[in-house]
Amino acid sequence: MDTKVVLVTGVSDSFATLVARSLADDPAVGKVVGVDTVLPSGDLTGVKFVRADIRTPVIGKVIAVEDVDTVVHLDLSPQMRGRGGGKELNVIGSMQLLAACQRSSTVSKFVLGSSTAVYGASPRDPALFRESTSARGGTKSGFPKDISEVETYTRGFARRRPDVLITTLRAASLLDARHFSPMAQYLRSAVLPAALGYDPRLQFVHVQDLLEIIVESVRHDRPGTFNVAGDGVMMLSQVARRLGRPIVPLPALGFAGAARRVLRAVGSDISPDLHRLLMYGRVVDTTALREIFGFEMTYTTEQIVDQFRSAIRPGVLSVVGGRT
Structure with a gap:
């Protein structure tokens, strides 16, 4: 197997750092280049770090100079700060990255770290979203919206460069005390605001499963779009009881603003x-992840919640890495 030159975006995030280091340890990978505008706080042993902004044309120069053949795009995240900066990073940055890949003569594989947020959330949702199901709202x-646009641009790139193999991984909420995610931050709170009359069904993904799926996508050809989530479903009320967190019921009308005020108060x-x-x-x-991609999830949603509960007991450190 020819060794690969892999570019990983967003490596200042703790999970992306973990991905880059795991790829650097893989004998099938010759070199890993990690790019971000911020120097990672985690260990990047074996990874060549390049301070570069994917929103600028400099990313094309990095791809050309390093002879990159595989791109793992992980620089996509919900932003806790203002939406302007988040949209610019998620959408404009992805557009610039895809344009650089389109011009490249060496890039032959593109792995997109997408999200199940692409399906939105609405009262008209089906019981199960399959990869072919369209969003019903939200x-x-x-x-x-950002992730939907990024996937649209990626499909356009696929039409213009049919020679590039594309894997899109739509991951559920990452729940791990060592890595930042909006859901993890919410569930770490002393109290959990919830909309009165609603008890949503939730799924989570374990960091090790998601890591192995991304590495597998780089090492082998796994074209297509795949949902990634731990088996099983838990209601929010079940998760709260398991974590020992009291629920604060709030009116559904104006829930977003009220929930933010409650959480900021604690x-x-x-x-x-x-x-x-x-x-x-x-x-x-x-099903597609299991039967087409060929990966069996190791951790169920319930097991992920149990591990998270053990990690956030008193005395355990807060989330490290990641953008806040």
């Missing part, structure tokens, strides 16, 4: 995109 703003915060998920929930079908 994708007109914020991160769900020293926490909530992503502006999370409130719809906390009302309507979201469950995805992972």
